[in-house]
Amino acid sequence: xxxxxxxxxxxxxxxxxxxxxxxxxxxxxxxxxxxxxxxxxxxxxxxxxxxxxxxxxxxxxxxxxxxxxxxxxxxxxxxxxxxxxxxxxxxxxxxxxxxxxxxxxxxxxxxxxxxxxxxxxxxxxxxxxxxxxxxxxxxxxxxxxxxxxxxxxxxxxxxxxxxxxxxxxxxxxxxxxxxxxxxxxxxxxxxxxxxxxxxxxxxxxxxxxxxxxxxxxxxxxxxxxxxxxxxxxxxxxxxxxxxxxxxxxxxxxxxxxxxxxxxxxxxxxxxxxx
Amino acid sequence: xxxxxxxxxxxxxxxxxxxxxxxxxxxxxxxxxxxxxxxxxxxxxxxxxxxxxxxxxxxxxxxxxxxxxxxxxxxxxxxxxxxxxxxxxxxxxxxxxxxxxxxxxxxxxxxxxxxxxxxxxxxxxxxxxxxxxxxxxxxxxxxxxxxxxxxxxxxxxxxxxxxxxxxxxxxxxxxxxxxxxxxxxxxxxxxxxxxxxxxxxxxxxxxxxxxxxxxxxxxxxxxxxxxxxxxxxxxxxxxxxxxxxxxxxxxxxxxxxxxxxxxxxxxxxxxxxxxxxxxxxxxxxxxxxxxxxxxxxxxxxxxxxxxxxxxxxxxxxxxxxxxxxxxxxxxxxxxxxxxxxxxxxxxxxxxxxxxxxxxxxxxxxxxxx
Numbered sequence: 001x002x003x004x005x006x007x008x009x010x011x012x013x014x015x016x017x018x019x020x021x022x023x024x025x026x027x028x029x030x031x032x033x034x035x036x037x038x039x040x041x042x043x044x045x046x047x048x049x050x051x052x053x054x055x056x057x058x059x060x061x062x063x064x065x066x067x068x069x070x071x072x073x074x075x076x077x078x079x080x081x082x083x084x085x086x087x088x089x090x091x092x093x094x095x096x097x098x099x100x101x102x103x104x105x106x107x108x109x110x111x112x113x114x115x116x117x118x119x120x121x122x123x124x125x126x127x128x129x130x131x132x133x134x135x136x137x138x139x140x141x142x143x144x145x146x147x148x149x150x151x152x153x154x155x156x157x158x159x160x161x162x163x164x165x166x167x168x169x170x171x172x173x174x175x176x177x178x179x180x181x182x183x184x185x186x187x188x189x190x191x192x193x194x195x196x197x198x199x200x201x202x203x204x205x206x207x208x209x210x211x212x213x214x215x216x217x218x219x220x221x222x223x224x225x226x227x228x229x230x231x232x233x234x235x236x237x238x239x240x241x242x243x244x245x246x247x248x249x250x251x252x253x254x255x256x257x258x259x260x261x262x263x264x265x266x267x268x269x270x271x272x273x274x
Numbered sequence: 275x276x277x278x279x280x281x282x283x284x285x286x287x288x289x290x291x292x293x294x295x296x297x298x299x300x301x302x303x304x305x306x307x308x309x310x311x312x313x314x315x316x317x318x319x320x321x322x323x324x325x326x327x328x329x330x331x332x333x334x335x336x337x338x339x340x341x342x343x344x345x346x347x348x349x350x351x352x353x354x355x356x357x358x359x360x361x362x363x364x365x366x367x368x369x370x371x372x373x374x375x376x377x378x379x380x381x382x383x384x385x386x387x388x389x390x391x392x393x394x395x396x397x398x399x400x401x402x403x404x405x406x407x408x409x410x411x412x413x414x415x416x417x418x419x420x421x422x423x424x425x426x427x428x429x430x431x432x433x434x435x436x437x438x439x440x441x442x443x444x445x446x447x448x449x450x451x452x453x454x455x456x457x458x459x460x461x462x463x464x465x466x467x468x469x470x471x472x473x474x475x476x477x478x479x480x481x482x483x484x485x486x487x488x489x490x491x492x493x494x495x496x497x498x499x500x501x502x503x504x505x506x507x508x509x510x511x512x513x514x515x516x517x518x519x520x521x522x523x524x525x526x527x528x529x530x531x532x533x534x535x536x537x538x539x540x541x542x543x544x545x546x547x548x549x550x551x552x553x554x555x556x557x558x559x560x561x562x563x564x565x566x567x568x569x570x571x572x573x574x575x576x577x578x579x580x581x582x583x584x585x586x587x588x589x590x591x592x593x594x595x596x597x598x599x600x601x602x603x604x605x606x607x608x609x610x611x612x613x614x615x616x617x618x619x620x621x622x623x624x625x626x627x628x629x630x631x632x633x634x635x636x637x638x639x640x641x642x643x
Contacts, residue, residue, distance in 0.1 A: 170359035172346040174373035
């Protein structure tokens with residue numbers, strides 16, 4: 001009986017580790033390429049571990065200023081996430097508690113998120129040309145904010161509906177203004193949801209490609225667009241692609257690792273009310 | 275200290291009228307309990323007093339000041355909620371201090387007042403704990419502490435004990451009563467539990483369907499209900515109601531049941547019942563007004579009427595024993611001393627106290643006599 005249990009557990013571990021390795025392999029491969037010399041990259045049979053770890057692929061990105069794209073992405077994703085969270089949370093509170101816009105405003109707003117970006121990217125391009133916003137921070141920040149707002153409102157509305165209303169009423173009776181209730185009760189209570197939503201919003205902005213491709217030139221090129229520059233007609237710069245991708249993963253990795261607790265709780269929390 | 279005056283208060287939710295013209299005067303220092311079945315409007319009434327619900331018509335005055343349009347925080351009231359409404363991310367101290375901080379009280383005063391409130395409620399040792407580390411009873415104490423720490427003029431309680439188990443509830447009920455005696459503040463308390471209402475209240479306001487059915491001192495309502503609903507709501511076990519008919523029998527007025535049995539009235543009640551001879555009425559008799567018959571002498575002395583019954587069900591509670599039998603088609607409960615335990619199927623003589631029975635009009639359900 002006991003031996004059976006042990007064997008079962010061992011098999012489960014073996015399977016779990018195997019699956020994990022399969023999922024981690026592309027990341028390992030990307031990372032290892034970024035440390036290889038060009039010869040090692042194209043060697044056959046493949047080289048699993050380079051003779052010497054070398055940072056030349058990274059050095060060239062810094063020297064040529066390619067890493068500015070990471071900075072651009074950080075600014076655009078960071079600011080648009082902050083703005084979308086700020087307005088979206090307040091808007092969600094209004095919809096959740098005051099039924100602003102009737103019963104279906106929430107649904108209407110989330111339906112906006114369902115527009116395929118490709119359907120609106122060229123009208124927006126023409127608009128931005130006339131506004132002089134092409135290849136500017138403000139252009140992409142506003143667009144990402146607009147695109148993320150429905151998501152933030154929808155998610156935060158769910159989290160806020162989960163907060164027992166008595167907590168707010170009690171605070172109102174205790175001497176709080178509506179604004180103070182929002183700051184002192186709603187925000188702390190919805191903290192998990194706020195972090196989870198912010199992470200997803202940030203990741204969307206970080207990964208967004210089609211708007212960035214059409215609406216940037218060289219000043220505010222974002223990280224995903226920058227990577228595509230390394231795919232040439234005659235040759236593809238695998239070393240740069242891998243090094244740049246590694247750099248692009250770092251911020252997301254940090255954010256997700258720091259917020260992991262909230263993300264898991266936030267996802268399960270928000271699911272309750274829709 | 276506060277006097278509460280409500281005049282012509284109406285509240286609508288869409289087309290549904292939740293409060294249909296409430297008039298109520300609660301004097302300074304009184305403990306007033308709103309009681310009634312679910313959906314009767316008692317919580318809504320409390321919430322309009324708190325300012326958590328807008329009203330459609332009428333006025334609410336606290337100490338002569340109309341507060342209809344005042345925000346909750348400007349009404350200077352304190353409220354305890356059913357689910358405690360403690361902030362899970364603040365410890366007990368900060369929970370109690372929350373209201374004082376919102377009102378920008380000086381730190382020294384906050385510290386002093388929180389200590390006093392904690393001492394009064396016996397929760398000094400819990401001040402550093404988080405709400406999730408507390409039992410239900412302790413949470414309720416903290417919730418009450420949060421209300422009493424502020425020098426509010428009016429205290430509102432919205433079913434504060436209904437989440438507690440029965441034993442704890444009895445203890446907390448007594449503590450709330452003691453709190454009222456010590457503080458002498460005006461308190462308004464909502465419950466659906468008639469025992470809570472009876473034990474706590476200086477005045478009971480019994481509501482149904484958005485109106486006040488009757489209000490007054492607990493014993494007034496208990497002994498002199500104006501209609502069948504009030505009579506049935508207060509008292510446990512409930513008052514028995516049996517449809518019957520008043521007839522004249524050998525010059526005496528009797529209640530004749532559909533199984534042919536009769537209960538004879540004392541002459542003192544004849545005058546009030548003359549108009550009802552030959553008509554159906556609803557008899558209302560409390561279980562404690564049916565006792566074991568101990569011979570003719572008792573009957574004559576107490577104005578009782580003997581009723582032979584067959585026991586259907588015996589429910590001993592320890593202190594008293596409830597015995598169920600049938601009167602016509604209706605099951606009736608009598609409350610007997612605990613040593614009276616007969617088997618179901620036994621026939622015993624019961625004595626109905628005819629001076630205490632009530633009669634109701636079957637149509638209006640109002641009291642006849």
